[in-house]
Amino acid sequence: xGIQDFIESKNIRLDQQLRFTAEIDKMTSVYRRTMxxxxxRRENDAEHSWHIAVMTLLFKEYTVExxxxxxxxxxxxxxxxxxxxxxxxxxxxxxxxxxKAEREAAAADKLFSHLPPExxxxxxxxxxxxxxxxxxxxxYAACMDRLQPFLHNTLTEGHTxxxxxxxxxxxxxxxxxxxxxxxxxxxxxxxxLDLAIERGWLNP
Amino acid sequence: xGIQDFIESKNIRLDQQLRFTAEIDKMTSVYRRTMxxxxxRRENDAEHSWHIAVMTLLFKEYTVExxxxxxxxxxxxxxxxxxxxxxxxxxxxxxxxxxKAEREAAAADKLFSHLPPExxxxxxxxxxxxxxxxxxxxxYAACMDRLQPFLHNTLTEGHTxxxxxxxxxxxxxxxxxxxxxxxxxxxxxxxxLDLAIERGWLNP
Numbered sequence: 001x002g003i004q005d006f007i008e009s010k011n012i013r014l015d016q017q018l019r020f021t022a023e024i025d026k027m028t029s030v031y032r033r034t035m036x037x038x039x040x041r042r043e044n045d046a047e048h049s050w051h052i053a054v055m056t057l058l059f060k061e062y063t064v065e066x067x068x069x070x071x072x073x074x075x076x077x078x079x080x081x082x083x084x085x086x087x088x089x090x091x092x093x094x095x096x097x098x099x100k101a102e103r104e105a106a107a108a109d110k111l112f113s114h115l116p117p118e119x120x121x122x123x124x125x126x127x128x129x130x131x132x133x134x135x136x137x138x139x140y141a142a143c144m145d146r147l148q149p150f151l152h153n154t155l156t157e158g159h160t161x162x163x164x165x166x167x168x169x170x171x172x173x174x175x176x177x178x179x180x181x182x183x184x185x186x187x188x189x190x191x192x193l194d195l196a197i198e199r200g201w202l203n204p
Numbered sequence: 205x206g207i208q209d210f211i212e213s214k215n216i217r218l219d220q221q222l223r224f225t226a227e228i229d230k231m232t233s234v235y236r237r238t239m240x241x242x243x244x245r246r247e248n249d250a251e252h253s254w255h256i257a258v259m260t261l262l263f264k265e266y267t268v269e270x271x272x273x274x275x276x277x278x279x280x281x282x283x284x285x286x287x288x289x290x291x292x293x294x295x296x297x298x299x300x301x302x303x304k305a306e307r308e309a310a311a312a313d314k315l316f317s318h319l320p321p322e323x324x325x326x327x328x329x330x331x332x333x334x335x336x337x338x339x340x341x342x343x344y345a346a347c348m349d350r351l352q353p354f355l356h357n358t359l360t361e362g363h364t365x366x367x368x369x370x371x372x373x374x375x376x377x378x379x380x381x382x383x384x385x386x387x388x389x390x391x392x393x394x395x396x397l398d399l400a401i402e403r404g405w406l407n408p
Contacts, residue, residue, distance in 0.1 A: 001243040005359050007399060009392040017262045018392070021352070022359060024258060025241040028251050037229040039205040047232050050254035053281045054228060058221045058323060070274035073281070077257045119262060148225070155209050155226060188213040188222070195211060 013116050020114045026084045033090050033163065034149040035156045043152070045080045045088065052076045052144040059147070060140065062182040067140040075130040075141040078123050082107040091149075091174055092164040104131075139181045146175055147185065154192045158201020167203035168193055217320050224318045230288045237294050237367065238353040239360045247356070249284045249292065256280045256348040263351075264344065266386040271344040279334040279345040282327050286311040295353075295378055296368040308335075343385045350379055351389065358396045362405020371407035372397055 003022050008015050027046040036043050043051075053076040060067055080088075085107035089096045108127065112120030129138045150171075153160050161171065171193060172179075179186040196202040207226050212219050231250040240247050247255075257280040264271055284292075289311035293300045312331065316324030333342045354375075357364050365375065375397060376383075383390040400406040 001360050002241060003359060005361070007358065007392070007396050009395065011388065011392075014266070014389065014392060018355060021255075021259055021262065021355060022241055025255065025356075027254070028240050028247065029242065029244070036232050037206060037226055038233065040233070043232065044251070046254045047248070047250040050231070050250045050257070050281060051225075051229065053254070053257060053277075054285075055225055057278065057282075057327065058225065058319070062218070070278070073257075073277055074261065074274070077254060077277070077281075078261075081258075115262070123261065151222060151225060152229075154211065155207060156205050157209070184215065185218065188211070188215075188218060191213065192211050 016114060016116055017119070023111075023114055024081060024084065027081065030080070030083045030088055032088050032149075033160045034152045035159045037152055037155045039156050039159075045083055048148065049077050049080055052141070052148050055144045055148060056141065059144065059182070059185065062184045063136070063140055063143075064181055064183070065136040065139075067136045071126075071137040072141040072144070075126050075138060076144060078126050079130045079141065079145065081123070082111055082127065085110050090164065092160075092166050092170050133177060136181075139177060143178045143182050143185070146178055147189075150175065150189060150192070153201075154196065158196050158199070161196065161202045165203065168197060171202065220318060220320055221323070227315075227318055228285060228288065231285065234284070234287045234292055236292050236353075237364045238356045239363045241356055241359045243360050243363075249287055252352065253281050253284055256345070256352050259348045259352060260345065263348065263386070263389065266388045267340070267344055267347075268385055268387070269340040269343075271340045275330075275341040276345040276348070279330050279342060280348060282330050283334045283345065283349065285327070286315055286331065289314050294368065296364075296370050296374050337381060340385075343381060347382045347386050347389070350382055351393075354379065354393060354396070357405075358400065362400050362403070365400065365406045369407065372401060375406065 028044050030045040031042045034043050053073050056069055056072045056076055060069055082104050086103045089100045108124055112124050130141055133139055133142045175189055197204050232248050234249040235246045238247050257277050260273055260276045260280055264273055286308050290307045293304045312328055316328050334345055337343055337346045379393055401408050
């Protein structure tokens with residue numbers, strides 16, 4: 001059972017595209033630190049990527065600069081693909097974040113080589129743009145990538161914060177892009193940070 | 205733990221959008237008949253929606269009419285949202301498919317009422333367009349929605365076909381949109397159908 005059962009067509013490009021499609025199903029077994037809102041288990045990268053993609057349809061009215069939703073959606077669905085080979089790096093793990101860029105670039109080389117070159121490049125560029133957070137579209141996608149686990153944390157008694165023995169400054173740093181790019185949304189975050197500390201979910 | 209922990213902001217629209225975001229996390233517990241390619245468990249609607257959204261970035265060269273990828277991606281990420289309330293209807297279950305439209309319309313009424321009206325309408329229109337399969341973009345999205353579980357089936361020893369005691373005609377009917385809209389891809393499907401029958405995964 002698995003990719004060894006793949007039947008080749010007479011079209012090499014199509015085979016590359018179908019094999020890549022099969023390969024990325026592995027996103028369903030890359031687990032993140034964040035819990036699902038029902039608290040039943042951790043979420044995986046496929047679920048998270050889908051969730052933030054839908055969110056991009058909802059929150060653009062709060063950005064300080066205009067954004068292209070369609071480009072942000074595409075970034076959201078591909079932004080974690082390289083974790084198939086690089087693994088998920090916990091946002092609040094300072095050691096693991098040191099060699100993150102290097103590990104992820106190597107993973108991208110491997111992953112995108114499965115595709116016809118111009119398609120691999122197109123997706124890689126979207127991922128790199130997301131990662132650099134310089135353009136309005138990538139800033140917006142990055143805000144969704146931060147807002148979603150924040151929402152999950154507030155609804156699961158600060159699960160990830162408690163697990164990481166996290167303090168307010170670390171979360172504020174992670175949420176800085178929202179403070180800059182979506183200040184109205186940040187007000188809600190700030191309010192929740194106060195409460196999370198009050199409830200003992202987060203260190204002051 | 206859960207939505208009862210939601211802290212309201214001073215912005216009613218933002219609260220609606222955040223609550224909707226939390227509500228749709230339930231897509232992670234709507235399980236489909238299709239197995240993950242590693243055979244470990246069934247896939248859920250969040251994973252499936254993400255997977256076909258990425259696929260739309262890859263296969264547009266095979267369509268018989270030009271398509272707008274960005275619109276197709278958006279349809280893919282929202283096309284199963286109503287299953288949060290309507291449940292997943294197995295494609296090869298003829299009884300359950302009889303009242304599917306009615307159940308899904310009621311589910312849509314409930315789901316989209318959580319959102320500010322114009323946002324609810326926008327997503328509902330995308331879902332309806334997908335469901336009707338009349339425009340090129342929706343035909344393309346529908347092809348991805350059929351191709352993905354087909355690929356999974358070929359890589360999991362025909363899991364869903366065997367479970368449903370399915371025959372070739374039923375799968376051909378389900379794949380008809382691919383035959384019409386993406387004939388080059390259908391050749392690969394046809395070839396796999398021959399093999400699936402030969403291997404006893406599918407009834408002739």
